[in-house]
Amino acid sequence: MTTTSxxxxxxxxxxxxxxxxxxxxxxxxxxxxxxxxxxxHEALREAGPVVHLSRYGVYALARYEEVHTALVDWQSFCxxxxxxxxxxxxxxxxxxxxxxxxxxxxxxxxxxxxLEKVLSPRALRRLRERWVADAHDLVxxxxxxxxxxxxxxxxxxxIAQAFPLRVFPDAVGLPAEGRENLLPYGxxxxxxxxxxxxxxxxxxxxxxxxxxxxxxxxxxxxxxxEGFGAQIWAASDTGDISPQxxxxxxxxxxxxxxDTTVHGIGAVLYAFASNPEQYERxxxxxxxxxxxxxxxxRWESPVQTFFRTAEGDVRIGDTVVPDGEKVxxxxxxxxxxxxxxEDPDTFDLTRDPSGHVGFGMGIHQCVGQHxxxxxxxxxxxxxxxxxxxxxxxxEPRRHLNNTxxxxxxxxLRFHTA
Ligand code: OVM
Numbered sequence: 078m079t080t081t082s083x084x085x086x087x088x089x090x091x092x093x094x095x096x097x098x099x100x101x102x103x104x105x106x107x108x109x110x111x112x113x114x115x116x117x118h119e120a121l122r123e124a125g126p127v128v129h130l131s132r133y134g135v136y137a138l139a140r141y142e143e144v145h146t147a148l149v150d151w152q153s154f155c156x157x158x159x160x161x162x163x164x165x166x167x168x169x170x171x172x173x174x175x176x177x178x179x180x181x182x183x184x185x186x187x188x189x190x191x192l193e194k195v196l197s198p199r200a201l202r203r204l205r206e207r208w209v210a211d212a213h214d215l216v217x218x219x220x221x222x223x224x225x226x227x228x229x230x231x232x233x234x235x236i237a238q239a240f241p242l243r244v245f246p247d248a249v250g251l252p253a254e255g256r257e258n259l260l261p262y263g264x265x266x267x268x269x270x271x272x273x274x275x276x277x278x279x280x281x282x283x284x285x286x287x288x289x290x291x292x293x294x295x296x297x298x299x300x301x302x303e304g305f306g307a308q309i310w311a312a313s314d315t316g317d318i319s320p321q322x323x324x325x326x327x328x329x330x331x332x333x334x335x336d337t338t339v340h341g342i343g344a345v346l347y348a349f350a351s352n353p354e355q356y357e358r359x360x361x362x363x364x365x366x367x368x369x370x371x372x373x374x375r376w377e378s379p380v381q382t383f384f385r386t387a388e389g390d391v392r393i394g395d396t397v398v399p400d401g402e403k404v405x406x407x408x409x410x411x412x413x414x415x416x417x418x419e420d421p422d423t424f425d426l427t428r429d430p431s432g433h434v435g436f437g438m439g440i441h442q443c444v445g446q447h448x449x450x451x452x453x454x455x456x457x458x459x460x461x462x463x464x465x466x467x468x469x470x471x472e473p474r475r476h477l478n479n480t481x482x483x484x485x486x487x488x489l490r491f492h493t494a
Contacts, residue, residue: 092134092399092402094129095396095397097395097396098125098127098128098129098136098396099124099125099128099129100128100129100130100131101120101121101124101128101129101130101131101137102130102131102132103117103120103121103130103132104132105117105130105137105382105405105407106271106272106274106276106479108275108276108477111475111477111478111479112475112477114381114409114482115409115410115413115422118139118407118409118410118413119410119413121137121139121407121410122139122140122410122414122416124139126138126140126142126143126393126394126396127143127393127394127396127398130405133162133272133403133405134403135162135384135402135403135404135405136387136396136398136402136403136404136405137404137405137406137407138393138404138405138406138407138411139407139410139411139414140410140411140414140416141411141412141414141416141417141418141434142414142416142417143393143394144406144407144408144410144411144434145411145432145434145438146393147385147393147404147406148406148434148437148438148439148441148442149438149439150439151181151182151439151440151441152388153387153388153389153391154385154386154387154388154391154404155181155385155386155387155388156178156179156180156181156185156385156386156441157174157179157180157181157184157386158386158401159174159179159384159386160178160179160270160383160384160385161269161270161271161383161384162270162271162272162384162403162405164386164401164403165179166386166401171269172266172288173325175325175328175329175332176188176322176325176326176329177189177192177326177329177441177444178329178333178441182440185440185441187317187318187322188318188322188325188326188329189440189444190317191309191312191317191318191326192309192326192329192330192444193444194312195305195308195309195312196305196444196445196447196448197447198447200308201447201448201451204244204248204451205451205455207244208244208451208452208455209455209458209459211240211243211244211455212240212455212456212458212459213459213462215236215239215240215243215456215459216456216459216460216462216463216464217463219235219236219491220463220464220491220493225490225491226490226491226492226493227490228470228490229470229471229488229489229490230488230489230490231486231487231488232343232346232350232487232488232489233343233473233476233484233485233486233487236342236346236456237339237340237342237343237346237484237487238260238339240342240452240455240456241335241338241339241342241452242256242259242260242335242339244452244455245334245335245338245448245452246259247304248304248305248448249300249304249305249306249327249330249331249334250300250301250302250303250304250305250306250307251294251299251300251301251304251306251331252294252299252301255290255294258283258286258287258290258291259291259331259335260335260336260339261280261283261287262284262287262288262290262291262331262332263331263332263333263335263336263337264280264336264478264481265277265280265283265284265287266332267336267380267478267479267480267481268280268478268479268480269479270382270383270384270479270480271479271480272479274479276477276478276479277479291328291331291332292324292328294306294327294331295323295324295325295327295328295331296324297310297323297324300327305327305330306327306330309323309326309327309330310323310327330445333443333445334445334448336478336481336483337379337380337443337445337449337481338445338448338449338452338453339483340377340379340481340482340483340484341370341373341374341379341449341452341453342452342453342456343379343483343484343487344373344374344376344377344379344482345369345370345373345453345456345457346467346487346489347373347377347473347484347487348369348372348373348376348377348424349369349467350467350468350469350473350487350489351424351469352424353466353467353468355369355424355425355426356466356467357466358426359426359457359461360461360465363461365426366454366457366458366461367454368426368429368430369426369453369457370449370450370453370454370457371430371431371433371435371450372424372425372426372428372430373424373453374430374433374435374436375412375418375430375433375435376412376413376422376424377409377482378408378409378412378435378482379435379481379482379483380408380435380436380437380480380481380482381407381408381409381480381481381482382405382406382407382408382409382480383405383406383408383437383480384403384404384405384406385403385404385406386401386402386403386404387399387400387401387402387403387404388400408434408435408437409435409482411434412433412434412435417432460491462494463491463493463494464491464492464493464494465492465493465494466491466492467489467490467491467492468489468490468491468492469487469488469489470488470489470490471486471488473486473487473488474486474487
């Protein structure tokens with residue numbers, strides 16, 4: 078990366094960048110950077126509170142304070158022009174915008190209130206027992222295979238993917254057929270927040286098919302009674318939302334609720350596999366389990382970045398970001414900013430990770446976070462009971478995505494208690 082203190086108008090929609098703003102020609106979406114993003118994050122944090130990324134003609138925030146401030150200030154950093162690189166003021170979105178993620182108040186609020194209620198800790202209580210039993214089943218099943226305790230098994234697939242796919246589609250009320258479309262659809266959607274690089278190109282073969290399947294699952298008659306989907310539709314009977322809004326809100330659940338939890342569970346598995354003393358600690362003190370998932374989300378940041386768009390000329394410190402400019406927020410970098418966190422690169426269950434921005438912050442903060450926590454807690458509860466030690470038996474391999482930090486392969490061996 079090169080940073081200079083002079084601005085160069087090397088942007089696609091060239092506009093003067095304030096002279097004192099450091100400029101970087103680094104590409105956060107280059108494959109080698111996605112494979113190992115933390116060095117770039119550090120360089121951007123050190124370059125200044127606001128940096129201009131000349132390749133994409135966007136501003137970037139990589140420090141905790143600025144990221145946090147921008148996330149909370151939804152009036153100045155709007156979402157309705159898209160939270161990816163593409164600017165809906167100038168470009169047609171690739172799919173109808175999300176009523177939650179890609180909306181600002183007041184349009185954002187009714188969908189948000191409905192989904193908040195459907196996914197509230199109180200509403201999820203009825204699922205806990207079943208999900209813990211399902212996690213025990215899955216772990217027992219794994220442990221009954223010799224490979225799990227002797228050779229090694231593919232934890233990215235057999236746990237991180239398998240568990241959410243076992244419980245979440247049922248909780249939504251999806252039919253059994255076609256569920257294999259969920260991960261590819263989500264993966265492409267998260268890629269599409271970035272530039273049209275080869276990761277996005279890889280999705281073009283399936284996205285017509287997978288997004289048509291997802292759209293079809295949002296219809297009322299497809300969704301099982303009592304699931305999250307049916308509960309969203311029920312809110313259209315009381316007038317809290319319109320019948321036109323309901324399917325798009327179900328779509329949000331299906332888009333945002335699968336890959337994210339898969340990679341969140343992958344993060345906590347990797348955290349324990351690579352920090353065995355932390356696993357020992359949580360085994361000795363199971364109440365630490367509650368903090369383990371959030372610390373893993375801070376440490377790995379399954380959702381690495383989101384964009385906002387400046388609504389009016391927006392001041393950040395002594396920089397004015399001009400109206401309509403895209404601002405890339407590095408959630409992952411904020412979550413490892415040494416200005417905010419002591420020993421930020423360490424996965425440490427004795428710290429208080431609250432305040433991390435891995436779920437975002439403010440009015441758009443992850444509405445599904447209680448679902449994600451419940452899934453992760455169910456998995457960890459089952460593991461703690463039967464697994465004494467988690468051993469990494471091979472080099473794990475990243476799954477690259479323009480937005481997500483993920484594992485393609487994580488070979489583990491479980492040592493039973
Ligand atoms: C949505 C959506 C899609 C992807 C991510 C997300 C992290 C939301 O369609 O609402 O939130």
